[in-house]
Amino acid sequence: MGTEQEQRRKERLDRGIKVRSDGLYALMSWRELSYLTVPRMVLIVGFLILPLIMPSMYWERVISIVCIYALLAISFDFMAHFLGLVSLGGAFFIGVGGYISAVLNHSLGLPPLVSIAVSTIVGALICTLVLLPCLPLRGVYFAIVTLMYPLFLARLIEALNILGGTDGIMGLDSFPGRWIEQYFMILMVLGFLFGMRRLVNTDLGLVLRAVKDNDQAVRASGMSITFYKAIAVFIASAMGCLGGACLVHIYMWAGISLFALDFSILPIAATVIGGSGTLVGPLLGCLILVPISELLRAFGTLRIVFYSLILVGFIVLRSEGLMVYGQRKYHQFERWVRV
Amino acid sequence: MLEATGLMVFYENMLALNNVSLQCGDNEIVGVFGANSAGKSTLMYTLSGIMEDIRKKEDMAGGERITVLGRIRYLGEDITNLKPSSRARKGIVLCPERRRIFSESTVMENLRIGAYLATPAQTRETLDYVFKVFPALQTLRKRIGGFLSGGEQQMLAIARALMAQPRLLLLDEPLMGLSPLIQAMLVRATSEIRREKSISIIVTEQYARPVLPIVDYAFILENGAAVLEGGREELLSNPDVRSAYFGV
Numbered sequence: 327m328g329t330e331q332e333q334r335r336k337e338r339l340d341r342g343i344k345v346r347s348d349g350l351y352a353l354m355s356w357r358e359l360s361y362l363t364v365p366r367m368v369l370i371v372g373f374l375i376l377p378l379i380m381p382s383m384y385w386e387r388v389i390s391i392v393c394i395y396a397l398l399a400i401s402f403d404f405m406a407h408f409l410g411l412v413s414l415g416g417a418f419f420i421g422v423g424g425y426i427s428a429v430l431n432h433s434l435g436l437p438p439l440v441s442i443a444v445s446t447i448v449g450a451l452i453c454t455l456v457l458l459p460c461l462p463l464r465g466v467y468f469a470i471v472t473l474m475y476p477l478f479l480a481r482l483i484e485a486l487n488i489l490g491g492t493d494g495i496m497g498l499d500s501f502p503g504r505w506i507e508q509y510f511m512i513l514m515v516l517g518f519l520f521g522m523r524r525l526v527n528t529d530l531g532l533v534l535r536a537v538k539d540n541d542q543a544v545r546a547s548g549m550s551i552t553f554y555k556a557i558a559v560f561i562a563s564a565m566g567c568l569g570g571a572c573l574v575h576i577y578m579w580a581g582i583s584l585f586a587l588d589f590s591i592l593p594i595a596a597t598v599i600g601g602s603g604t605l606v607g608p609l610l611g612c613l614i615l616v617p618i619s620e621l622l623r624a625f626g627t628l629r630i631v632f633y634s635l636i637l638v639g640f641i642v643l644r645s646e647g648l649m650v651y652g653q654r655k656y657h658q659f660e661r662w663v664r665v
Numbered sequence: 666m667l668e669a670t671g672l673m674v675f676y677e678n679m680l681a682l683n684n685v686s687l688q689c690g691d692n693e694i695v696g697v698f699g700a701n702s703a704g705k706s707t708l709m710y711t712l713s714g715i716m717e718d719i720r721k722k723e724d725m726a727g728g729e730r731i732t733v734l735g736r737i738r739y740l741g742e743d744i745t746n747l748k749p750s751s752r753a754r755k756g757i758v759l760c761p762e763r764r765r766i767f768s769e770s771t772v773m774e775n776l777r778i779g780a781y782l783a784t785p786a787q788t789r790e791t792l793d794y795v796f797k798v799f800p801a802l803q804t805l806r807k808r809i810g811g812f813l814s815g816g817e818q819q820m821l822a823i824a825r826a827l828m829a830q831p832r833l834l835l836l837d838e839p840l841m842g843l844s845p846l847i848q849a850m851l852v853r854a855t856s857e858i859r860r861e862k863s864i865s866i867i868v869t870e871q872y873a874r875p876v877l878p879i880v881d882y883a884f885i886l887e888n889g890a891a892v893l894e895g896g897r898e899e900l901l902s903n904p905d906v907r908s909a910y911f912g913v
Contacts, residue, residue, distance in 0.1 A: 335732040337678060646727025665673060665734060
């Protein structure tokens, strides 16, 4: 009682430069400008030179795969943290986008870039339409429905032997060249990343975040939550369908493995690792997880064991995610103060 | 019975409790009065240990850093670092703000969850007692918690806390949003519980008047600091307090 030991606590303060550069008008010096732009430029430039420094064809392919997963992960993060819908439908979006693009290219002979664009829009429309019934609801229904659709479609294709059946659709056109393929993917990912970051701060993004917080209050303000959710699901599924469409042209083949569960699970894992709610985090998570999963191929079936261990470790030790942690360290400093 | 010294709670860099010291004797009712954001709930969370839990979760999620300083002694023992569950086992039971009843369980189920720490004999006995103090609950036994009215929910929340066999009951804003009639009933019940169960009670409230008649000693919080304390008469005679908290 009454022991007057020195009491200290760790204080967390925003860096002065962060406070100064928060206001747009305060950008007076190169130092402040670079404080804001360097992290973004590192990401953009780093991504752009990535194809140039890859050692082999194999790793060049990995970049494209990273980009596809990144699109899915950003779309998952967007839906989960700005809309309140947990989507397990990565495989669904990939499959729908991929098959549409394959059919357009194979049957109608459209060139890849056209079929990708068309299948992104049409695929997103289809996805939104079939998901529409569960949009007014809260809870697990959306997750379950998005999980079931890919299983349903895969079995349908298998049983009815349509769209190539179990063999898939072979002999699709590939991208005009490997540089076009990789830079197309990278530009798409960067475009969607910064576009989504912008979007969630617009009025539309504001409504979506309100829907996540309290959908009844949004309804009471005279807005249809189904309409707004449909818009958001359209955007998110467009990203997934784009990924799927690119995937079939990269592999020049579309099969029922497009509906594999990997496409649903890995983006979620990447979001957890990268830091959910940041939109950049999922991209970072994919940059880490996809190459790791490639490296672990050497271990055969043990791959999944290592993979799971990494994930569990992350959740237990750094459940906030890399990006959240990094942002805090970048923007704030800590010091001990006497109370 | 309970003695807290120099409690300081920081939410990140915001000071929520500033060097608050508070005592509660055996079989006493202590009032803590203050406006919104004065630190009443923070105080209750700190005393019941819930703050430890919140701190840990925020830490895991990389959220706010919560710092708790100061010492809490209870029955001659230092409980500053005890988990909320161990504090509840020792008899410090919180009846949280906004009731927090299990809204999808029935009244009876709510009470049985509350009685987790009690022996079967204690459970039976306390159940009878609770229905004696709050006869309304008896008829609502099968009702789902979420469908009860505000007053009924508050009765249920207090009853649930009693089922945990408290020796020190922490009531956080028990009168919030209730009609004067129900308020008077709850205040009467609180004083009855203190007398018949011979337990200590710490009660927080924004508006002191309804609770004041049953309070032995009171503290007034302002911006996280205990600016005034004293017995009932002492506070009543202070003109500032009279106008600010008693509305007379």
